[in-house]
Amino acid sequence: MSSILEFLARLAVWLLLAPLLPGIINRVKAWVAGRRGPPVLQLYYDLARLWRKGVVLSTLASPGFIAGPAVAWVAVLAAALLLPLGPLGTSLSFRGDVILLVYLLALARFCTAWAALETGSAFEGMGAAREVSYAVLAEAAVITAVLTLSMQSGSLVLSDMLVPAAGTGAALLAVGLFTVLLAENCRVPFDDPNTHLELTMIHEVMVLDHSGPPFAAVLHGASMKLLLFSVLLVQAMVPVGKLPESAAVAALIVGVLVVTVAVGLVESLTARAAFRRVPLLLTTAFLFCVFALLVAWKGGTA
Amino acid sequence: MTMDRLILFAILLLVAAALSGAWLPRLWLGLTLAGTAAFLGAALWTLGGSAEWDWRSGFELGSERVHLRLDAISAWFLALVAVVGGAGAVYAREYWPDGERPESAGRGRGWWSVLVLFMGLVLLCANGLHFLMAWEAFALSAYFLITLERERPQTRAAGWLYLAASHAGTLGLFAFFSLLAARTGSWELGPMRDHPELAPLFWVALFGFGVKAGMFPLHIWLPSAHANAPSHVSAIMSGVAIKMGLYGLVRFSGWLPVPAGAGWVVLTLGAASAVLGAAFALAQNDLKRLLAYCSVENMGVILIGLGVGLLGAANGNTAWGRVAMAGAMLHVWNHGLFKSLLFFGAGSVLHATGTREMSRMGGLWRSMPWTAGLFAFGSVAISALPPLNGFVSEWLVYLGLFDAAASHAQVAVVIVPATIALGVTGALALAAFVKAAAVVFLGAGRTQTTAHAHECGWWMRVPMLGLAAACTFIALAPVVVWPFIQQPLAAWNPAWRGGQPPAPLATLGGVQAALAFLVAAAAVALWLRARANGLRRAVTWDCGYAAPTARMQYTGGSFSALAVGWFAWVLQPQRRLRWPRGPFPRRADHVERIPETVLERVIGPLNDAVMAASAWVRQRQQGHLPDYILYLVAGLAAIGALVIFDNM
Numbered sequence: 001m002s003s004i005l006e007f008l009a010r011l012a013v014w015l016l017l018a019p020l021l022p023g024i025i026n027r028v029k030a031w032v033a034g035r036r037g038p039p040v041l042q043l044y045y046d047l048a049r050l051w052r053k054g055v056v057l058s059t060l061a062s063p064g065f066i067a068g069p070a071v072a073w074v075a076v077l078a079a080a081l082l083l084p085l086g087p088l089g090t091s092l093s094f095r096g097d098v099i100l101l102v103y104l105l106a107l108a109r110f111c112t113a114w115a116a117l118e119t120g121s122a123f124e125g126m127g128a129a130r131e132v133s134y135a136v137l138a139e140a141a142v143i144t145a146v147l148t149l150s151m152q153s154g155s156l157v158l159s160d161m162l163v164p165a166a167g168t169g170a171a172l173l174a175v176g177l178f179t180v181l182l183a184e185n186c187r188v189p190f191d192d193p194n195t196h197l198e199l200t201m202i203h204e205v206m207v208l209d210h211s212g213p214p215f216a217a218v219l220h221g222a223s224m225k226l227l228l229f230s231v232l233l234v235q236a237m238v239p240v241g242k243l244p245e246s247a248a249v250a251a252l253i254v255g256v257l258v259v260t261v262a263v264g265l266v267e268s269l270t271a272r273a274a275f276r277r278v279p280l281l282l283t284t285a286f287l288f289c290v291f292a293l294l295v296a297w298k299g300g301t302a
Numbered sequence: 303m304t305m306d307r308l309i310l311f312a313i314l315l316l317v318a319a320a321l322s323g324a325w326l327p328r329l330w331l332g333l334t335l336a337g338t339a340a341f342l343g344a345a346l347w348t349l350g351g352s353a354e355w356d357w358r359s360g361f362e363l364g365s366e367r368v369h370l371r372l373d374a375i376s377a378w379f380l381a382l383v384a385v386v387g388g389a390g391a392v393y394a395r396e397y398w399p400d401g402e403r404p405e406s407a408g409r410g411r412g413w414w415s416v417l418v419l420f421m422g423l424v425l426l427c428a429n430g431l432h433f434l435m436a437w438e439a440f441a442l443s444a445y446f447l448i449t450l451e452r453e454r455p456q457t458r459a460a461g462w463l464y465l466a467a468s469h470a471g472t473l474g475l476f477a478f479f480s481l482l483a484a485r486t487g488s489w490e491l492g493p494m495r496d497h498p499e500l501a502p503l504f505w506v507a508l509f510g511f512g513v514k515a516g517m518f519p520l521h522i523w524l525p526s527a528h529a530n531a532p533s534h535v536s537a538i539m540s541g542v543a544i545k546m547g548l549y550g551l552v553r554f555s556g557w558l559p560v561p562a563g564a565g566w567v568v569l570t571l572g573a574a575s576a577v578l579g580a581a582f583a584l585a586q587n588d589l590k591r592l593l594a595y596c597s598v599e600n601m602g603v604i605l606i607g608l609g610v611g612l613l614g615a616a617n618g619n620t621a622w623g624r625v626a627m628a629g630a631m632l633h634v635w636n637h638g639l640f641k642s643l644l645f646f647g648a649g650s651v652l653h654a655t656g657t658r659e660m661s662r663m664g665g666l667w668r669s670m671p672w673t674a675g676l677f678a679f680g681s682v683a684i685s686a687l688p689p690l691n692g693f694v695s696e697w698l699v700y701l702g703l704f705d706a707a708a709s710h711a712q713v714a715v716v717i718v719p720a721t722i723a724l725g726v727t728g729a730l731a732l733a734a735f736v737k738a739a740a741v742v743f744l745g746a747g748r749t750q751t752t753a754h755a756h757e758c759g760w761w762m763r764v765p766m767l768g769l770a771a772a773c774t775f776i777a778l779a780p781v782v783v784w785p786f787i788q789q790p791l792a793a794w795n796p797a798w799r800g801g802q803p804p805a806p807l808a809t810l811g812g813v814q815a816a817l818a819f820l821v822a823a824a825a826v827a828l829w830l831r832a833r834a835n836g837l838r839r840a841v842t843w844d845c846g847y848a849a850p851t852a853r854m855q856y857t858g859g860s861f862s863a864l865a866v867g868w869f870a871w872v873l874q875p876q877r878r879l880r881w882p883r884g885p886f887p888r889r890a891d892h893v894e895r896i897p898e899t900v901l902e903r904v905i906g907p908l909n910d911a912v913m914a915a916s917a918w919v920r921q922r923q924q925g926h927l928p929d930y931i932l933y934l935v936a937g938l939a940a941i942g943a944l945v946i947f948d949n950m
Contacts, residue, residue, distance in 0.1 A: 054836035058843070060746050062667045064678070066832055067825035074824045075688075078817055092813065094806040099700045100688060100813065102725075106732055107687040113736045114678075117856075119842040120664070120745030125856025128740075132733035133864040136726055143725030147707055147718060154708050156701065209843050213831045279868065297714065 007091050014080045018223040019043040021230070021260050022193075028264025043223060047216045055212035058119040068115025069214040072108040073221040079104035080228045084159040086235070086252040087245045093159045098146050101158065102139075105184075108221065109135055116206035127205035130275075134183060134190075134202065137282035141180050144289035148173055149236060152296040162232075163241035169295030174237045176288035178262070181229040183282060185222065187263055189273040190281070230259040305344060305355040309372070309426070312340035316419040323411030327400060330411050334391040334418070341422055342384035348377035349786040354793075356428075364435070366489050369428045374789030375556065376425040378631060379549045382638040383425070385772065386542045387418035389642065389765035390534040396761035397649055398450070398532055406450045410532065413450075417443040417538065424546055430479035430489040437475060437546075441468045441514075444543055448531040460530040463901075467523035471513030471547075478506040482558075493557050501561040507554050508567070515547030517605060518575035521598045522901040525582075528594035529658065533649025536590060540597045541642035545634055548604060552631075555612060556794040565616055566716055569609025573723040576602030580730035581869040584737065584862045585896040588658045589648050592738050593641065596684065599731060600637040604630045606720055607699045610706060611794075613713050619797040622709065625804040626702025627794065628787050633695035636776060640683040640692060643769040647677035650762055651742060654755040660738070660858045665747040669755040674743040676766045681735035683773050686728055689814035689821070691777040694807075700724065701805050730865070737861045746852035778815045781808040859894055866896070874899050 023040035030037020039045075057065065079101045084090040113128040148169065149161040183190045186203035193204055207218050234240070234255030240248045273281060315337035323330040348355065355372040362368070372380070391414060400407045420440035427433040445468070449461035481503055483489045494500060509520070516524040524544070528536045555564065579598030586592040607630025614623010650673040651666065652658055667674035683690040703721040707714050747753060776783055784803045792799035844850045866873055875896050882890035897903070922929070 051831075052835065054838060055832040056838050056840050059839050059841055060665060060744075062674070062744065063829065064667075064744075066829050070824040070828040071821045074817070074820045078813075078820070092809070094809040096697055096701050096704075096805060096810070099697055099704075100693075100810070103686065103688050103693055103697075103728070104817075106685070106728065107682075110682065110685060110687055110732055110736060114740060114744075117736070117740035117744045119844075120852070120855045121842045121844045121850070122854050122856050123845055125861060128736065129856065129861045129864060132729070132736055133862075133868075136729040136733065136865060136868075139725045139729035140722055143722055147704065147721055150704050150708050151710070156704050156708070208845070212835055213828055217828060293718070297710070297718075 006088065010081065010085055010088055010091055013085060013088070014077060014224055014227065015220075018227040019047060019220060020223075021226050021256075022223055024257070024260045025264040025267065028261050029268050032265065032268035043219065047220055050211075050216035050219070051213050053212040055214065056209075058121075058209050060120045061118045061209075065115050065118040065209075066214050068111040068118070069210065069217040069221070072111040072115075073217040073224075075104045075108040075111070076221045076224050076228065079108075080224055082158060083228060083231055084162060084235070085231065086240045086248045090159050093157055095156050098150070098156060098158050098161060102142055102146065105225070106135075106139075108225070112203075112206055112218075115210070119209045121209065123205050124208055127202055127208075130202045131206060134278060134282060137279060137286060138180050138183050141176055141282065141286040141289045144286060144293055145173055145177055145180070145236070148289060148293040148296045151293065152299060159241075162235040163239065168299055169292035170237050172288050172295065173292035174233060176285045176292060177229070177233045177236060178259070179281060179285035179288070181226075181233060181259070182263065182266065183278075183285070185226045185229060185263075188267040189270050190278055192272050226263075227256070230256045233259055305347065305352075305372070306357060308340050308344040308347070309355070309357075309370070312337045312344065312422065313419065315340065316415050316422075319415035320412050320419065323413075323415055324408035327395070327407075327411060330415070331391055331395060334411075334415050335388050337415070338384040338388035338391070338418060341380055341418075342388075344372060345377040345381035345384060346786075348372050349374055349381065349789050351785070351789065364431050366429050366431050368432065369490065370426040371428040372426055374793040375549070375553055378634065378786075378790045379545055380422060380425050382545060382635055383418060383421045383542050385769075386538050386638055386642045387414075387421075389646075389768055390414065390538050393537075393646055393649070393762050393765045394532075394534045396759050397534055397653060403450075406452075410447065410450045410535075413443045413446045414535075414538075417447060417543075421542065421546060425549065428491045430483055430491055432489075433491065434472075434475060434479055438472060440543075440546065441465075441472065444468075444535075444539060447535040448527050448539070450532050450535070451530075454530070456526075457530045460526040464523045464527040467513055467520075471510045471520075474506055474510030474513070475550075478503055478510055478554075481506065491557065495557070495559050498559050501559045503558060504555065504560050504564055507550060508564075511547040511550035511554075512571070513547065514544060515551065515605075516544045516575075516598050516601050517547075517571055518578050518598060518602065519900045519904075521575070521579070522898060522905055524598060525586075525591050525594040525898055528597065528645075529588055529590040533590070533645050533652060536594070536649070537642040537645035540594060540645055541638040544597060544601060545638060548601065548608075548634065551608065552790075552794060555608070560612060560616075562616065565609050565612030565614075565713075567609075568605055568612055569716055569720050572602045572605025572607075572609050573720045574602070575599065575605060576727040577723050577730070578602075578869075578872060580727045580734060581865070581873065582896070584730055584734040585866045585869070585873050585875065587660050587858050587894075587896075589651065589660050589663075589738060589742060590645070590658050592660075592734060593644055593648060596731065596734060597637075597641060599727060600633065600641070600684070603696060603699065603724065603727065604633050604637070606630075606724060607633060607695075607702065609720070610699070610702045610717070613706070613717075614702070615795050615797075617711060617713065619795065620706075620709070621804055622702045622705035624702075624791060624795075624798045625705070626699050627798075628791055628804065629695045629698025629700075629702060631787050631790055632698060632776070632780075632783065633692075636683070636691045636695045636773070639769050639773050639776075640680045643676060643766055643773070644680040644684065646762065646766045646769070647673050647680060650758040650766075651677075651755075653758060653762075655751045657751055660741045662749045662751050663742045663747070664745045664752060664852060664855065665743070666752060666755055667743040669752075670743075670757045672757055672763050673766075674739075676763075676770055677743065678739050679770050679773070681739045683777075685732040685735045687732070689777055689817040691773045691780075694777060694780045694810065694814070696724070696728070697810065698805060733862070733865060737858055741858040741861065745855050748852050748855065748857075778811055778818065780811045780814075872899055874903065 116124040116128040319333035359368045423436040513520045583595035611627030614620040686692040686696040706717045878893045
């Protein structure tokens with residue numbers, strides 16, 4: 001019985017708390033710019049509204065246009081449920097679950113790009129092309145980060161990999177993962193979530209033609225993905241698993257808030273990078289992860 | 303006893319099929335299906351745990367006694383030969399019928415049975431001489447199948463290149479088997495792990511079998527052959543025939559001792575094949591060439607698994623070697639299944655539109671919903687995405703790689719780059735298959751050719767559905783397949799006999815099944831919700847364009863331009879861009895071509911040099927007597943100089 005309750009609690013965290021993050025980021029941006037900004041709960045209002053709205057489908061779109069966001073949403077949620085939530089633990093834990101997590105995010109990417117290309121729009125084609133191309137570099141960084149974690153913990157189970165954390169290379173890994181977080185969640189300097197209509201966008205442009213409930217799934221999935229990366233980043237840095245329960249919960253919450261505020265600050269203080277700089281930025285993130293890996297490797301043999 | 307009969311039946315049925323193929327298509331289909339079913343039965347029986355089948359006859363061929371044996375490794379590959387051989391035979395009935403191809407349909411049927419028969423015999427022969435004979439017959443029948451459409455010059459060129467490359471590989475195999483026979487004193491094949499002096503032969507085998515397996519940089523023949531062959535032939539070539547090269551590598555790295563560096567080299571070559579194969583695939587604009595390069599990529603993934611397996615075996619039979627090897631073996635099946643499915647899908651598109659050029663297609667899902675759905679299924683599977691079967695085998699390979707890296711052993715130096723390479727490969731393959739599926743099936747039709755497209759009939763649909771069902775089975779119940787994988791693993795390395803799955807396969811199967819269910823449920827639920835709220839169709843928004851045309855869509859070339867730019871150092875794209883000039887521009891165009899780099903930049907110039915040297919030598923031979931006297935004198939002087947220098 002208690003395991004069912006715990007599962008429901010985890011599900012609630014992912015489903016209900018995730019849309020809070022974009023609200024906080026917007027609050028930080030408004031505060032830096034000296035504006036009042038939208039309410040923190042704005043995304044909840046948007047989701048509720050979108051869920052009740054009708055859908056405008058492109059005449060070219062196949063049923064895959066609606067299936068795409070649904071599959072991507074399930075994939076992100078499943079990936080999130082594999083990730084341990086500090087003392088709340090994880091729903092399911094097995095050897096190699098971390099690889100499943102990485103590939104579930106890839107499945108979400110496949111479906112988003114697929115749905116984008118359904119409409120035959122050049123803008124969405126551009127976005128999808130950039131998404132899948134930059135993912136090649138981001139994937140290299142993510143796999144290296146996973147290798148680092150598995151080398152320093154000697155395990156391939158997420159809940160064990162994230163316990164020791166705070167290895168010597170934690171700072172290096174944190175920089176790498178934070179950059180990947182910005183890239184994967186369409187944040188400045190890779191992308192600008194404020195504008196949907198520019199030729200220069202990546203993720204945001206892919207969802208131009210979505211509306212109604214499918215668009216709600218897209219937005220909610222994006223917020224879950226942001227929370228997922230934040231939780232992963234915090235647990236990779238802070239040894240949450242070694243703290244007493246209440247302290248661990250507090251550390252996790254504070255950590256996620258710090259990451260969120262940092263995203264908001266980066267977004268307020270920097271401009272979006274020119275497109276030819278994006279591969280350079282991602283390669284830098286990859287190199288940070290490689291250095292973290294080398295530290296973990298040396299740490300293991302010393 | 304039963305095994306004797308099954309194999310004999312299979313061989314006789316396929317021989318009868320080969321003879322009847324030209325005139326009696328229905329009988330041929332029945333005989334081929336029965337023959338492949340018998341092969342499949344024999345293979346599954348062996349994999350089910352029955353003892354190795356060993357059969358010696360009194361009959362002699364080339365003064366060697368015929369000796370056949372079917373152990374678990376052979377059976378693993380034989381099962382794949384049988385499944386794709388049967389599926390392709392059904393597919394060909396509609397794809398290459400007598401009505402449309404009166405000249406080549408009968409030939410195609412006959413050679414198909416010959417190909418299946420001799421691939422089976424390659425797997426069964428336990429005598430080096432007979433192995434070579436079966437190998438040659440298999441290579442030749444594949445040549446005749448590739449060149450079925452021999453009126454097209456490109457097909458003849460592709461066939462010629464295949465024949466030349468294949469024989470270069472066979473030359474390596476001649477060297478391998480004759481050296482083996484010379485050192486052991488017999489053509490008989492079998493376990494010889496206690497002869498360390500045989501280890502260097504592995505390098506010869508790696509070349510010979512590597513050509514057939516399409517391993518980078520020996521893959522030069524593969525893209526054009528697979529692209530120009532009829533699609534059912536491409537399917538069996540890409541799904542099964544290149545696995546014969548892999549069979550050779552697995553077979554002889556299991557039977558013979560391997561040199562110390564074998565694992566390192568195989569792993570490096572595998573990583574190179576995987577990344578570069580995926581990069582080349584992404585750059586292609588010909589649907590079947592894209593699929594062909596993707597085979598190079600998948601062979602790379604399998605070779606990574608084999609390389610880790612070799613390293614694991616060399617480092618004290620570690621568990622990580624076993625799990626990676628299991629992943630490699632499973633990927634042999636998986637790739638055979640979904641690659642054949644994808645080539646069948648490409649064939650259906652080719653049948654409907656008459657072109658392989660992706661930039662002429664688009665929006666085909668409307669006229670070909672079955673093909674579009676099945677191709678999308680295959681794309682998800684081959685991109686190794688959960689919840690389908692490609693993920694299961696890549697996951698096993700990843701487990702092996704990660705465990706090897708975490709062991710902090712010396713091998714981590716090569717394991718870590720290979721792991722990152724596998725991750726990059728996955729992302730590149732995903733990009734390539736989003737491109738392939740979306741440019742062909744989604745959006746609006748780009749040319750008139752798509753307007754008359756039609757769905758394929760049931761004869762083509764059923765084999766695709768069958769292959770998709772097999773993929774789904776492996777995806778959702780990998781734990782059922784595990785006992786079968788265990789047999790070839792134990793045959794390859796006796797130290798890895800028996801035991802539990804090295805990984806929580808049952809859990810993964812459960813997760814995959816749950817995920818498949820949730821994905822379907824979510825898609826249906828979202829569709830129902832959208833319909834309840836009201837669905838309205840409107841023109842694609844496209845930032846306010848009132849009348850977007852199909853030509854405004856992103857093309858395949860523009861989709862991959864970004865990543866192709868990063869790999870320009872190896873892809874060497876050739877561009878010709880003519881800008882529109884003046885107020886009334888006459889013409890403007892942009893042509894881009896991705897050459898086969900190894901063939902055109904390395905083998906081509908080499909070939910030119912050899913031809914130039916030959917032409918020069920030929921000029922020296924004009925029939926003038928004084929010239930010959932001069933050559934004689936020069937030759938004698940050279941020999942004399944050699945003798946004098948030797949004595950000094």
